[in-house]
Amino acid sequence: MAAGVSAPPRAVVEHLVRQAVYQRLGKPLPRIAQAPNPLVVNISARHCHLTQEAVEALFGKGYQLRVLRWLYQEGQFAAQETVTLIGPRSRVISNLRILGPCRSLNQVELAYTDAIALGFDVPLRLSGDIKGTPGCMLMGPAGFYELKEGVIRAARHVHMHPDDAAFYGVRNGDYMRLKVGGDCGVVFEKVLVRVDPAFRLEVHLDTDEGNACNLQPHTPCELVKA
Amino acid sequence: MAAGVSAPPRAVVEHLVRQAVYQRLGKPLPRIAQAPNPLVVNISARHCHLTQEAVEALFGKGYQLRVLRWLYQEGQFAAQETVTLIGPRSRVISNLRILGPCRSLNQVELAYTDAIALGFDVPLRLSGDIKGTPGCMLMGPAGFYELKEGVIRAARHVHMHPDDAAFYGVRNGDYMRLKVGGDCGVVFEKVLVRVDPAFRLEVHLDTDEGNACNLQPHTPCELVKA
Numbered sequence: 407m408a409a410g411v412s413a414p415p416r417a418v419v420e421h422l423v424r425q426a427v428y429q430r431l432g433k434p435l436p437r438i439a440q441a442p443n444p445l446v447v448n449i450s451a452r453h454c455h456l457t458q459e460a461v462e463a464l465f466g467k468g469y470q471l472r473v474l475r476w477l478y479q480e481g482q483f484a485a486q487e488t489v490t491l492i493g494p495r496s497r498v499i500s501n502l503r504i505l506g507p508c509r510s511l512n513q514v515e516l517a518y519t520d521a522i523a524l525g526f527d528v529p530l531r532l533s534g535d536i537k538g539t540p541g542c543m544l545m546g547p548a549g550f551y552e553l554k555e556g557v558i559r560a561a562r563h564v565h566m567h568p569d570d571a572a573f574y575g576v577r578n579g580d581y582m583r584l585k586v587g588g589d590c591g592v593v594f595e596k597v598l599v600r601v602d603p604a605f606r607l608e609v610h611l612d613t614d615e616g617n618a619c620n621l622q623p624h625t626p627c628e629l630v631k632a
Numbered sequence: 633m634a635a636g637v638s639a640p641p642r643a644v645v646e647h648l649v650r651q652a653v654y655q656r657l658g659k660p661l662p663r664i665a666q667a668p669n670p671l672v673v674n675i676s677a678r679h680c681h682l683t684q685e686a687v688e689a690l691f692g693k694g695y696q697l698r699v700l701r702w703l704y705q706e707g708q709f710a711a712q713e714t715v716t717l718i719g720p721r722s723r724v725i726s727n728l729r730i731l732g733p734c735r736s737l738n739q740v741e742l743a744y745t746d747a748i749a750l751g752f753d754v755p756l757r758l759s760g761d762i763k764g765t766p767g768c769m770l771m772g773p774a775g776f777y778e779l780k781e782g783v784i785r786a787a788r789h790v791h792m793h794p795d796d797a798a799f800y801g802v803r804n805g806d807y808m809r810l811k812v813g814g815d816c817g818v819v820f821e822k823v824l825v826r827v828d829p830a831f832r833l834e835v836h837l838d839t840d841e842g843n844a845c846n847l848q849p850h851t852p853c854e855l856v857k858a
Contacts, residue, residue, distance in 0.1 A: 595816075614840050
């Protein structure tokens, strides 16, 4: 399977159109169109990040993850490879997607609905902060790999470039709110700000959060300082 | 199995304790303790409401639902009986709980996460408003029963007595907001107000909504006028 080339997110297209229209009309840009970057809100379904060692245990010696689809953050991808997760009550989730490239630690990110179905009691954690979290067994075509810890519900967060942080008036580690409109609108509190020059402006929600507000590509979203 | 006797919800106990403590201290009651009734927020997992005709088709002629557990709304109960739901892609959910007593129409209430897993595209509807919604097949020990329509995601709502409506300054059909605190706090917009002298003050969320904010018995919740 060839690596997919994704169309730009609708928010990116809308941002460009909005800026062009106001410019054409000779009118001053509204606040939202002045933002250096469009606000992209994406739902992360359950997935895992693995070390190269874990990938080789699961898929064979020297195995390299292959790109299924590039993600919005530069260099990140959904891999073609998936694994089977075996939870504490021997319940399983098959086709747990691996996100690449490989990292220095193993981490499984589940929504609470997934965790409850599997029988896990997983804590809310920032990505990478896995000390003391539950482990699990993963199964791949070449073998099993046991995670001693690393199963979490990822805390909601927003990736942003320093330009975005300046525009919104926030700093790394601050919290913001994400207002989501529509028929079952929701305001998400405690959206953690993560600033890095390599980041593109993007909020990550999990499937519970995305489904609670029926987030669709056309759903209006607004990021506001908490 | 005998009908379960549920302990009062934590919100009910807290409300009584709060009122007693302020009275004992001889201090004026804060606004929240002046409310005629405690605010109970419950998560409704996927379930169905059935007609007696459907119950008989699924469980046998003359069959009567048996009480597993009384719900917070007077006279409503989770039945001991469950059915298997067969969705459009032949995917199934087993152990779909029936809520009693029987009604005049058949309705299946799913969270979007359930609907996506089953392959349904279900609309957001108020309970009872099922015209044009998708149907499904149900299977019980005595046979199958086809719903021509009735599969919905129930719109979030709050049941209240006229005394509660007066306290909050709202009327039947108004919308309110539910603020949920905690580490992954959320404000739910568009909580529909349903007023009836038979109702007890209770917000119903689905599992996506409850899991998005990790709603627990001790999570602080506040209902505010939109």
